[in-house]
Amino acid sequence: MNSSKRIATYTIFTIFIASALVLNSCAPQSKYKAPNLDVPDHFRGQDTLNIAQDSTTIADIPWREFFEDEQLIDLIDKGLAHNFDMLTAIKNLDIANQRAKQAKVEWLPSLDLALGSVNYQFRSKNYYGSPSSSYYNHKGEEAPENMFVNSVQYGSGLSFSWELDIWGKIKSKNKVALADYLKTAEATKAVQTRLIASIAEGYYNLLLLDAQMEVAQTNYDLTKNTLKIVELQRDAGQITSLAIQQTKNQMLVAKALIPSLKQQIANQENALSLLTGQLPTDIQRETKLAEANTNEILATSVPLHMLSMRPDVKSAELNLQAKNALVGVAQASRYPSLSIDLTGGLNSVLxxxxxxxxxxLFGGIIAKATNPIFNKRKLKTNFEVAKIDREKAEIDLQRTVYTAITEVTDALMNLKTVDEQIEIAAEQVTTSRLGVKQSNLLFNSGYATYIEVINAQKNLLDSELNLNKFRQAKLISRINLYKTLGGGWK
Known part of the structure; x- marks a missing residue:
């Protein structure tokens, strides 16, 4: 190649690169704009709870500070380290991280090395061939009648290929990969939040069952003593055998609770063992249900602040960002593409x-611009579908936000009503205990019947069981509020 031809080639190549840079500066981009969601200033019922609306919420509290029971914290630690769903979520995050790393270097050129290639082409005598592919024989002999080696090539070389990202297609793909990675990270946080809430609920359910077992055992012992007194009065001829039967029946009601509660305790321990990635085993606990509590901070702030905490809301918005970037990919695919291919190396027929x-030695350079003209409407369809998917993602984000607000509202209302229920149930227990005490005194003095004693003991059993359920319900309500506000992943 003479100097004038080389100058012309370099000039064309320079113009090609300059055109690519100019086109890149005016490349169409599908820029993300956060949707304007219609959200209220505060949760329904929040004002009735006299909750402080500031920048700090219950969800800001790390889970180690939210829970105050060391044995529960130990269970949660085991769950985070060994729970199967948590381990799977972490692996999914690792996969997304690898894909995000690959997307970051998508704009770089490809470089391939052929260490050694051998190309044999076998033909028959009547095969049509051009002079460059005719029978290679340095003696000028005729081609054999049967299959023969028509041509041979031995080569080694480098190939370089680079597509210029003039329309931002690769940039948009990078945004998709990044959004997918962050979305997977939020999904991992959501798994952790649900896991911590499930472990805490299971633990508090164990405390409830322990408390119910204590109530059942105490009531059983109480009715046994009453039965002894009734038997003495029957022997003295003061009452009939019917009193024995009814008193014994009340005693068996309390007694029947004990094996049922034992079974429920074993089942709950097995469920907690599975949650923490262990084989079925005993769950250590020393705290009583009445002593259990969580961090008392109740500030919930406004829904807009909540959006920055809930993993599912974050994930929905990241999904919208990914869909928006895919619109950019589909849009850029409709425009011309510019690429550069370089090859060079060694090639010989011997x-x-x-x-x-x-x-x-051989070498080559190809700079090409290609533009899709007619592709059975595939590119336009992909672009229109990408825009519709983006609209669907926006709808999903709004549904996720509204669902989150509804869940927080429900948790707030449950927390409010459970306090009222505990207050009423505690008063019932106090009244029932007084009733049992008075009925026993009157019964021993002959001023009350055994029926009144039995009814008083039954009322005490029911009221104590109900009080324990409401105490557990309050703990569960606080866990639900903590979870619905996006806490538990710190």
Whole structure:
């Protein structure tokens, strides 16, 4: 190639690159804009709870500070380290991280090295061939009648290929990969939040069952003593055998609770063992239900602040960002693409000349611009579908936000009503205990019947069981509020 031809080639190449840079500066981009969601200033019922609306919420509290029971914290630690769903979520995050790393270097060129290639082409005598592919024989002999080696090539070389991202297609793909990675990270946080809430609920359910067992055992012992007194009065001829039967029946009601509660305790311990990634085993606990509590901070702030905490809301918005970037990919695919291909290396038809330099050297450069003209409407369809998917993602984000607000509202209302229920149930227990005490005194003095004693003991059993359920319900309500506000992943 003479100097004038080389100058012309370099000029064309320079113009090609300059055009690509100019086109890149005016490339169409599908820029993300956060949707304007219609959210209220505060949760329904929040004002009735006299909750402080500031920048700090219950969800800001790390889970180690939210829970105050060391044995529960130990269970949660085991769950985070060994729970199967948590381990799977972490692996999914690792996969997303690898894909995000690959997307970051998508704009770089490709470089391939062929260490050694041998190309034999076998033909028959009547095969049509051009002079460049005719039978290679340095003696000028005729081609054999049957299959023969028509041509041979021995080569080694480098190939370089680079597509210029003039329309931002690769940039948009990078945004998709990044959004997918962050979305997977939020999904991992959501798994952790649900896991911590499930472990805490299971633990507090164990405390409830322990408390119910204590109530059942105490009531059983109480009715046994009453039965002894009734038997003495029957022997003295003061009452009939019917009193024995009814008193014994009340005693068996309390007694029947004990094996049922034992079974429930074992089942709950097995469920907690599975949650923490262990084989079925005993769950250590020393705290009583009445002593259990969580961090008392109740500030919930406004829904807009909540959106920055809940993993599912974050994930929905990241999904919208990914769908928006895919619109950019589909849009850029409709425009011309510019690419540069470079090849170079060694090539020979004889083995002995394979590495003969410079005789076996070859090289080439191709700069090309391609533009799709007619592709059965596939590109336009992909672009329109990408826009519709983006609209669907926006709808999903709004549904997720509204669902989150509804869940927080429900948790707030449950927390409010459970306090009222505990207050009423505690008063019932106090009244029932007084009733049992008075009925026993009157019964021993002959001023009350055994029926009144039995009814008083039954009322005490029911009221104590109900009080324990409401105490557990308050703990569960606080856990639900903590979870619905996006806490538990710190």
């Amino acid at each position: 083995t002995r000349n394979w590495f003969d330099i410079p005789g076996s």
